[in-house]
Amino acid sequence: MPANSISAIEARRTGTRFVLLCIGGIIAILLIATAFLLFTLPDANAFNARVEQVFIENSDLTGQAELRLLEILAQSGTAFADTLAGYRMVITVLLVFATAMLVAAVAALVMLVLLNRRMAQIEHSGIQVNSLILSREEKTVYLNNMAFKLTEAAIETLSVLAEARMDDEMLNGAEIEGMISGRSSADCDEASGATRIKRLRDALGNQLMTELLVKNIARKGYVLAIDKSVIKIV
Amino acid sequence: MKHVIAPLTLILLMAGTANAACYADYKAKRDAPLRLHYGVAEIEGDCTVANAESELADRVASDEWELLAVVSVFDEDGLEERRGNAGEFYLRY
Numbered sequence: 001m002p003a004n005s006i007s008a009i010e011a012r013r014t015g016t017r018f019v020l021l022c023i024g025g026i027i028a029i030l031l032i033a034t035a036f037l038l039f040t041l042p043d044a045n046a047f048n049a050r051v052e053q054v055f056i057e058n059s060d061l062t063g064q065a066e067l068r069l070l071e072i073l074a075q076s077g078t079a080f081a082d083t084l085a086g087y088r089m090v091i092t093v094l095l096v097f098a099t100a101m102l103v104a105a106v107a108a109l110v111m112l113v114l115l116n117r118r119m120a121q122i123e124h125s126g127i128q129v130n131s132l133i134l135s136r137e138e139k140t141v142y143l144n145n146m147a148f149k150l151t152e153a154a155i156e157t158l159s160v161l162a163e164a165r166m167d168d169e170m171l172n173g174a175e176i177e178g179m180i181s182g183r184s185s186a187d188c189d190e191a192s193g194a195t196r197i198k199r200l201r202d203a204l205g206n207q208l209m210t211e212l213l214v215k216n217i218a219r220k221g222y223v224l225a226i227d228k229s230v231i232k233i234v
Numbered sequence: 235m236k237h238v239i240a241p242l243t244l245i246l247l248m249a250g251t252a253n254a255a256c257y258a259d260y261k262a263k264r265d266a267p268l269r270l271h272y273g274v275a276e277i278e279g280d281c282t283v284a285n286a287e288s289e290l291a292d293r294v295a296s297d298e299w300e301l302l303a304v305v306s307v308f309d310e311d312g313l314e315e316r317r318g319n320a321g322e323f324y325l326r327y
Contacts (some may be wrong), residue, residue: 056303063315075267
């Protein structure tokens, strides 16, 4: 289904851009917050400067005991500034964690959206053949790991179609008949190939299989309507 | 000789005080950790706050103190009331 896979790739591209944008935004916010935190919180000197100002402005603050008291005030301010530095560290670490969580959340969200889109596409396209394994010995074909027993002739028809699909070729009825019977396709009848296709479809479930697997393209021939990478012949 | 020098210095000192001795009280600080002191010092030049500031800044800087402000200038009458507050910085610089 080429149309589906292209739109899925497009969705993934826009999704990647969106994720990168979101992550960039989150990191920018963290950097701004960190800069704000580091440059606006008062440093140890702010307390000393304030005490100094009080000392200068009050002319009667000259007693020995008063001066010692002012010094102690300045020291406790400095000690508090150390605590602030510790807080700053803790807050920065928490911010980093928060960013990591946000980035993970955004990535998960976008993945969820993309997955939903993909699911919608899969639902829209109905049953999708993810694997087709042909086993000649068991006379069985496995579609999405569901086993279908087929007759010898039907297996032959399916393997001819599978080989043609792997080579990106299309076969008409005469060519199919020719390949299976081993005669030149010029000597073969279009109708006998069509009969083989009809029997294969009958064995697999007719109309559903016509749409999903063995498609007829007018005036060109028959082709397996699946991605060639999922075909395996054992 | 000694008993000649002692009275001489006494006379010189008295001459100094008679010559209207000038004193100033000031505030100074030291950083990291913040230390503050209030002191009294004698001023040699003009008896003004501006002159006291310029003189004292150099003198206290010799001990790594930073002069913050000169509070006032006064003569020897104001010395006694400031002795207690100035403590070890009374006439030290």
